[in-house]
Amino acid sequence: MMTWKRWPMLAVLGLALLSGGCGGKDDDDKDKGKEREEHGKEETELSAFELEHGIGPVKEPIQLGAIDKAMAATGKSVFETKCSACHKMDTLYIGPALGEVTTRRSGAYIMNMILNPQEMVERHPIAKQLLAERMTFMANQNLTLEEARAVLEYLRTQSKNAPKP
Amino acid sequence: MFRTAHVLAGAALLATLGCATSSKPIGAAGDAASRVYVAPGEHDELYAFMSGGFSGNVTVYGLPSGRLLQQIAVFSQYPEKGYGYSEQTKAMFNTSYGFVPWDDAHHPQLSITNGQADGRWLFINGNNTPRIARIDLTRFETEEIIEIPNSSGGHGSPYITENSEYAVSATRFALPTPQEDMSIKDGKFGGMLSFVKIDPTTGGMTLAFQIHVPGYDYDLARSGKGPSRDWSFFTSYNSEEAKTLLEANASQKDKDYIAAVNRKAAEACVAGGKAKNWNTPYAHNRVGEDGMARTEMIKTQKVLEVTDCPGLLYFLPTPKSPHGVDVDPTGEFIVAGGKLATTIPVHSFSKMVKAIADKAFDGDVGGIPVLKYEAIIAGEVQNPGLGPLHTEFDGKGYAYTSIFISSEIVKFSLKDFTVVDRVPTYYSIGHLMIPGGDTEKPYGKYVIALNKITKDRYLPTGPELTQSGQLYDISGDKMKLLLDFPMTGEPHYAQALPASVLKEKSQKTYSLTDNKDAYATKSEKDVKVVRQGTRVHVYMTAIRSHFLPDNIEGIQVGDSVFFHLTNLEQDWDVPHGFAMLGAQNSELLIMPGQTRTLTWQPQRPGVYPFYCTDFCSALHQEMQGYIRVSVKGSSVPLVWNGGSGTLGK
Numbered sequence: 001m002m003t004w005k006r007w008p009m010l011a012v013l014g015l016a017l018l019s020g021g022c023g024g025k026d027d028d029d030k031d032k033g034k035e036r037e038e039h040g041k042e043e044t045e046l047s048a049f050e051l052e053h054g055i056g057p058v059k060e061p062i063q064l065g066a067i068d069k070a071m072a073a074t075g076k077s078v079f080e081t082k083c084s085a086c087h088k089m090d091t092l093y094i095g096p097a098l099g100e101v102t103t104r105r106s107g108a109y110i111m112n113m114i115l116n117p118q119e120m121v122e123r124h125p126i127a128k129q130l131l132a133e134r135m136t137f138m139a140n141q142n143l144t145l146e147e148a149r150a151v152l153e154y155l156r157t158q159s160k161n162a163p164k165p
Numbered sequence: 166m167f168r169t170a171h172v173l174a175g176a177a178l179l180a181t182l183g184c185a186t187s188s189k190p191i192g193a194a195g196d197a198a199s200r201v202y203v204a205p206g207e208h209d210e211l212y213a214f215m216s217g218g219f220s221g222n223v224t225v226y227g228l229p230s231g232r233l234l235q236q237i238a239v240f241s242q243y244p245e246k247g248y249g250y251s252e253q254t255k256a257m258f259n260t261s262y263g264f265v266p267w268d269d270a271h272h273p274q275l276s277i278t279n280g281q282a283d284g285r286w287l288f289i290n291g292n293n294t295p296r297i298a299r300i301d302l303t304r305f306e307t308e309e310i311i312e313i314p315n316s317s318g319g320h321g322s323p324y325i326t327e328n329s330e331y332a333v334s335a336t337r338f339a340l341p342t343p344q345e346d347m348s349i350k351d352g353k354f355g356g357m358l359s360f361v362k363i364d365p366t367t368g369g370m371t372l373a374f375q376i377h378v379p380g381y382d383y384d385l386a387r388s389g390k391g392p393s394r395d396w397s398f399f400t401s402y403n404s405e406e407a408k409t410l411l412e413a414n415a416s417q418k419d420k421d422y423i424a425a426v427n428r429k430a431a432e433a434c435v436a437g438g439k440a441k442n443w444n445t446p447y448a449h450n451r452v453g454e455d456g457m458a459r460t461e462m463i464k465t466q467k468v469l470e471v472t473d474c475p476g477l478l479y480f481l482p483t484p485k486s487p488h489g490v491d492v493d494p495t496g497e498f499i500v501a502g503g504k505l506a507t508t509i510p511v512h513s514f515s516k517m518v519k520a521i522a523d524k525a526f527d528g529d530v531g532g533i534p535v536l537k538y539e540a541i542i543a544g545e546v547q548n549p550g551l552g553p554l555h556t557e558f559d560g561k562g563y564a565y566t567s568i569f570i571s572s573e574i575v576k577f578s579l580k581d582f583t584v585v586d587r588v589p590t591y592y593s594i595g596h597l598m599i600p601g602g603d604t605e606k607p608y609g610k611y612v613i614a615l616n617k618i619t620k621d622r623y624l625p626t627g628p629e630l631t632q633s634g635q636l637y638d639i640s641g642d643k644m645k646l647l648l649d650f651p652m653t654g655e656p657h658y659a660q661a662l663p664a665s666v667l668k669e670k671s672q673k674t675y676s677l678t679d680n681k682d683a684y685a686t687k688s689e690k691d692v693k694v695v696r697q698g699t700r701v702h703v704y705m706t707a708i709r710s711h712f713l714p715d716n717i718e719g720i721q722v723g724d725s726v727f728f729h730l731t732n733l734e735q736d737w738d739v740p741h742g743f744a745m746l747g748a749q750n751s752e753l754l755i756m757p758g759q760t761r762t763l764t765w766q767p768q769r770p771g772v773y774p775f776y777c778t779d780f781c782s783a784l785h786q787e788m789q790g791y792i793r794v795s796v797k798g799s800s801v802p803l804v805w806n807g808g809s810g811t812l813g814k
Binding site for chain 2: 080081082084085086094135136137139140141142143
């Protein structure tokens with residue numbers, strides 16, 4: 001005859017089997033760990049730097065001086081090949097007009113948006129808002145850090161208040 | 166009583182949850198599910214490249230999961246990728262017979278360095294109109310196809326050499342060599358063994374030389390390794406030279422031959438001017454730096470007659486209509502699958518060398534010395550089963566042979582040639598493959614059976630049923646069935662290598678800056694439409710999520726419109742598609758940074774839409790455009806939007 005003492009143990013065993021499924025490998029735990037990690041990432045609050053300068057490989061403010069004409073010329077050619085299909089200077093096209101972007105956003109923000117658009121639209125409040133409005137992702141065109149910096153220099157020349165070279 | 170009932174109910178509940186033990190599939194190991202389980206988001210341990218058989222493709226699977234990862238279009242037009250339809254890829258199908266858009270893909274071979282897969286290229290043969298293709302393994306795309314002249318049924322191919330110096334090819338069907346109009350019954354037919362040189366840097370193929378041999382059916386091949394590295398081996402059947410009802414007439418003799426070719430001797434004879442120039446045209450198709458496939462028609466080839474080159478070729482008598490010929494990792498044992506034999510003969514390379522030195526010959530056939538069977542045999546595997554075909558090796562001293570008629574794999578020792586294990590396959594196994602099991606350093610761990618027939622293994626799908634792969638664990642003494650999965654076409658041979666060799670070098674995009682296509686448009690400001698008589702070139706771009714131009718007027722019935730579409734994206738996994746109403750070919754699928762061209766011949770006046778076929782963003786459904794078609798000679802001007810176009814301005 002079974003006693004009361006043994007019955008709860010069987011119940012526990014049954015539950016363990018139920019929740020473990022047939023595989024019951026530690027892979028399941030690994031997956032859960034991953035999920036937690038991913039959730040954790042989203043929940044992390046942005047630092048003051050990230051709020052102002054965006055999230056990405058550029059971790060310090062970009063010091064901007066007089067326009068570097070050679071760099072701006074390089075930036076123009078990169079922009080025309082990889083960006084101009086979606087961005088115009090004076091008008092909203094697929095993405096926002098960029099003529100005055102350097103007066104709206106910091107240099108580091110612009111570079112991080114170019115270099116790390118996926119994470120920016122997932123986590124940065126401004127980029128998230130823009131995605132919600134436009135419904136189209138900023139394409140990652142895989143620019144190098146130097147190319148992104150050159151595009152920034154070109155964009156500076158497009159502003160009505162552009163600093164003199 | 167009450168409590169006991171609860172316990173029983175609990176047990177019943179557990180039973181209905183269906184944990185594997187109660188419904189174990191026939192033959193599978195108890196822990197099979199967990200052994201092949203690759204968690205969502207995790208990657209497989211191995212890439213496997215399977216011949217897609219009569220689909221003409223190569224399929225890429227992950228092992229051990231058996232998940233289909235990709236289909237590489239090789240010998241068949243493949244509308245999904247626009248392969249063989251786009252202007253850039255059409256030339257891949259050119260042959261001396263014209264445009265041949267299908268072939269029967271058989272034996273994939275990974276390029277090897279020092280006898281081990283190096284993950285650079287995959288070669289595969291087309292059997293019907295004999296060809297060899299080279300696939301680049303950074304892009305998983307076919308880059309080159311060379312036709313093999315003076316051959317038919319390019320079956321014993323490509324079976325490359327120890328450092329990918331050559332891919333070989335043998336003619337399966339004897340035929341007039343060179344071709345001429347003659348009586349089938351009375352005509353004297355010949356065979357041809359071909360050696361295609363592989364450029365060590367580019368992988369580019371050139372037909373180095375051919376060897377003219379007696380008119381048997383040359384079936385399969387292997388090149389040697391280690392001590393036998395300078396030799397290639399070809400099985401033959403139908404040494405009876407029957408031309409009708411081969412089923413009976415080609416099985417008269419007790420023994421046929423393995424042709425052993427000394428490649429160094431061949432090279433020396435060719436260098437010494439012993440080869441004759443033949444003039445059978447053949448095509449060589451290759452993708453250029455600009456992404457465009459082009460054809461070179463070649464008119465001559467060097468052919469060696471065996472009698473002009475002593476020491477070139479020896480016949481190894483082998484029972485009975487041998488099929489596979491496989492060389493073990495040490496390069497010493499040459500295992501023949503005598504498909505109608507009752508044993509598996511294993512020849513010894515060192516004995517063969519000695520027999521040649523000792524002139525231990527049993528006469529000759531057309532000047533080709535026939536070695537004495539007893540002088541070269543290392544052993545015979547007794548009672549292997551019915552219909553032994555192909556053999557792979559685990560690098561631990563064991564060989565695994567597929568047995569067709571009795572549907573099984575037998576494992577035997579290379580020490581004493583005794584069978585140590587056997588497992589059933591479901592059903593009618595052809596080739597089998599151990600990852601690296603044909604190289605000097607097998608990866609081992611698994612063997613996969615490539616089955617021709619599946620009968621009752623899956624849900625029925627009408628008269629035509631799928632073929633299958635079956636994965637067995639070979640890490641222990643006994644083989645254990647782990648997984649059974651459907652496969653495309655008839656899976657002939659396969660190759661596999663550790664994922665780590667390939668995955669880091671897999672290309673993500675094409676560089677837009679480096680795009681050398683003559684019709685590439687690298688910026689929206691450069692889009693244009695150019696008329697040259699009745700030929701109209703549309704320089705078009707695509708990016709999420711629009712085409713430019715997306716409105717064109719001034720096209721006329723009778724025009725040929727070439728859409729040269731450049732994908733401006735530079736991010737991974739963002740191809741765009743292009744489909745044109747009424748186009749009599751296929752869609753285009755354009756990888757990031759790439760240009761592809763589709764030709765369209767409008768037939769009736771009207772306004773016709775085109776659209777993107779590959780889901781690219783939330784606004785993919787908006788990725789569309791219109792073309793206005795007018796009657797021939799119409800005065801509607803040629804206008805478009807974007808770039809220098811004036812439409813909509």
